[in-house]
Amino acid sequence: MSDALLLKPTIWQEHVFTGQWVAGSGNVLPVTAPASGETLGHIGSTTSEQLDAVADKSHEAAIAWGDTSYDERAAIMRQAARTAEEHQDELIHWLIDESGSTPAKAAFEVAISIKVLHEAASLPSRAAGELMPSTPGRLNIARRRPVGVVGVISPFNFPLYLAIRAVAPALALGNAVILKPDPRTSVCGGVSIARLFEMAGLPKGVLAMLPGGGEAGAALVENRNVAMIQFTGSTAAGRKIGETAGRLLKKVSLELGGKNSLIILDDADLDLAISNATWGAYLHQGQICMSSGRILVQRDIYDRFLERLTEKARSLSVGDPRSGEFALGPLIDKGQLDHACDLLSRAKASGGNVLVGGETDGLFFKPAVVSDVTTDNPIFHEEAFAPIAVVIPFDTDAEAVALANNTEYGLSAGVISRDAGRALRLGEQLRTGLLHINDQTVNDEVINPFGGVGASGNGTSVGGSSNIDEFTQWQWLTLKGEAPAYPL
Numbered sequence: 361m362s363d364a365l366l367l368k369p370t371i372w373q374e375h376v377f378t379g380q381w382v383a384g385s386g387n388v389l390p391v392t393a394p395a396s397g398e399t400l401g402h403i404g405s406t407t408s409e410q411l412d413a414v415a416d417k418s419h420e421a422a423i424a425w426g427d428t429s430y431d432e433r434a435a436i437m438r439q440a441a442r443t444a445e446e447h448q449d450e451l452i453h454w455l456i457d458e459s460g461s462t463p464a465k466a467a468f469e470v471a472i473s474i475k476v477l478h479e480a481a482s483l484p485s486r487a488a489g490e491l492m493p494s495t496p497g498r499l500n501i502a503r504r505r506p507v508g509v510v511g512v513i514s515p516f517n518f519p520l521y522l523a524i525r526a527v528a529p530a531l532a533l534g535n536a537v538i539l540k541p542d543p544r545t546s547v548c549g550g551v552s553i554a555r556l557f558e559m560a561g562l563p564k565g566v567l568a569m570l571p572g573g574g575e576a577g578a579a580l581v582e583n584r585n586v587a588m589i590q591f592t593g594s595t596a597a598g599r600k601i602g603e604t605a606g607r608l609l610k611k612v613s614l615e616l617g618g619k620n621s622l623i624i625l626d627d628a629d630l631d632l633a634i635s636n637a638t639w640g641a642y643l644h645q646g647q648i649c650m651s652s653g654r655i656l657v658q659r660d661i662y663d664r665f666l667e668r669l670t671e672k673a674r675s676l677s678v679g680d681p682r683s684g685e686f687a688l689g690p691l692i693d694k695g696q697l698d699h700a701c702d703l704l705s706r707a708k709a710s711g712g713n714v715l716v717g718g719e720t721d722g723l724f725f726k727p728a729v730v731s732d733v734t735t736d737n738p739i740f741h742e743e744a745f746a747p748i749a750v751v752i753p754f755d756t757d758a759e760a761v762a763l764a765n766n767t768e769y770g771l772s773a774g775v776i777s778r779d780a781g782r783a784l785r786l787g788e789q790l791r792t793g794l795l796h797i798n799d800q801t802v803n804d805e806v807i808n809p810f811g812g813v814g815a816s817g818n819g820t821s822v823g824g825s826s827n828i829d830e831f832t833q834w835q836w837l838t839l840k841g842e843a844p845a846y847p848l
């Protein structure tokens with residue numbers, strides 16, 4: 361393999377990144393292609409002793425990095441973007457191999473990750489603060505300061521994007537970062553980011569990348585040098601992290617799960633409605649926090665919609681994305697597959713009618729359509745994270761609102777109608793952090809604040825200017841020509 365490769369295996373085999381590539385102190389973890397089960401290599405993992413030593417160094421590095429000029433930090437972001445552009449084919453290749461992405465999904469993920477880096481380059485010069493009025497002779501300033509060491513814990517589904525969307529702005533704003541990627545996607549979601557910043561000339565120690573599982577994530581949250589955690593993953597893990605962060609009084613940003621409604625009104629163009637539902641429910645095998653987990657269809661068009669969606673699901677090809685153009689690739693692992701099968705059989709046992717799909721072959725799961733789902737069916741409430749379209753009829757707009765809001769989650773919603781005013785009136789009654797009128801639920805543009813309400817998050821957002829709120833903290837600074845005399 362050529363030295364010019366970004367992700368050359370000899371660089372990361374059995375290693376972790378601490379500013380340099382060193383042996384991990386924990387067990388090596390297999391790097392696996394979910395489509396074939398092939399082992400692509402082994403990566404290092406960390407023990408808490410190694411993490412503690414790394415975090416001590418990160419703490420020191422954060423002080424020096426926070427003092428660098430905004431130009432210097434912006435230049436590193438621009439260089440990382442150029443490096444990613446030069447190596448995009450390799451990044452796409454690894455997303456396909458290691459995360460089971462289709463080539464189109466992988467290419468989209470790399471493109472928005474490069475956009476993250478370009479956007480991050482604008483942050484250092486924008487995160488200044490404000491000048492406030494004060495008594496005569498006193499300068500009164502609120503200024504943005506880095507938080508310190510930020511721990512980023514990321515998931516497997518959009519492994520590159522969901523990690524870099526936090527790592528890049530945190531670094532740009534003067535923080536050091538320790539990234540713990542999901543162990544199933546350590547190369548495309550961890551090594552890739554470490555290498556981009558290493559090649560861009562980021563000072564050693566400002567970024568570390570330590571693969572590992574839930575325990576490694578929990579140790580990162582507990583570490584005394586880590587001032588803030590940015591977590592993207594399940595609500596169950598997010599709750600534990602939030603509890604620990606509360607006890608330790610750490611700043612925490614939680615981007616969690618969803619059960620998102622796509623609402624199709626009776627005046628919708630049926631072709632477009634089917635196209636939106638197919639994309640929202642099946643993109644990346646339904647393994648997206650914003651997937652359209654419930655498709656609510658107005659009664660007048662319900663039967664036709666079901667018939668068309670069933671036909672569409674049956675026509676979607678499923679296969680190894682490394683060996684051809686398929687609409688869907690594999691699920692990430694057996695745990696995810698078992699969860700999907702179990703949820704589908706519980707849905708049936710509760711009266712759901714599986715019109716198509718649900719057959720499995722290895723980690724491949726045929727896209728399913730389920731009708732006759734009532735609000736007491738587990739598939740109405742539980743996140744599937746699999747290609748299962750749950751289609752539910754409603755009669756009135758008010759009923760659609762009640763069904764969509766009948767969830768602990770509140771991430772995304774979509775409403776499709778030829779009458780944008782009606783769709784907006786309905787949409788405004790939905791409790792979600794993201795709302796799309798005349799679009800399905802899976803959307804992200806990098807420059808938008810992204811975050812959910814309820815069990816989908818803790819009120820924080822990442823993306824766009826909300827990154828400045830997340831990855832800095834205020835300092836109130838006053839300055840007088842000389843100290844005043846006080847009357848006491």
Ligand code: NAD
Binds near residue numbers: 517595743
């Ligand atoms: P997960 O919570 O099991 O894992 C996510 C990450 O957290 C991994 O790196 C994992 O190793 C780590 N982790 C697990 N338990 C931990 C703990 N106790 N302490 C610290 N770290 C821990 O999530 P998953 O099931 O692999 O991913 C899918 C979930 O992520 C879905 O619920 C999905 O909706 C959610 N998600 C949310 C967003 C968002 O932006 N809101 C984006 C993608 C995925």
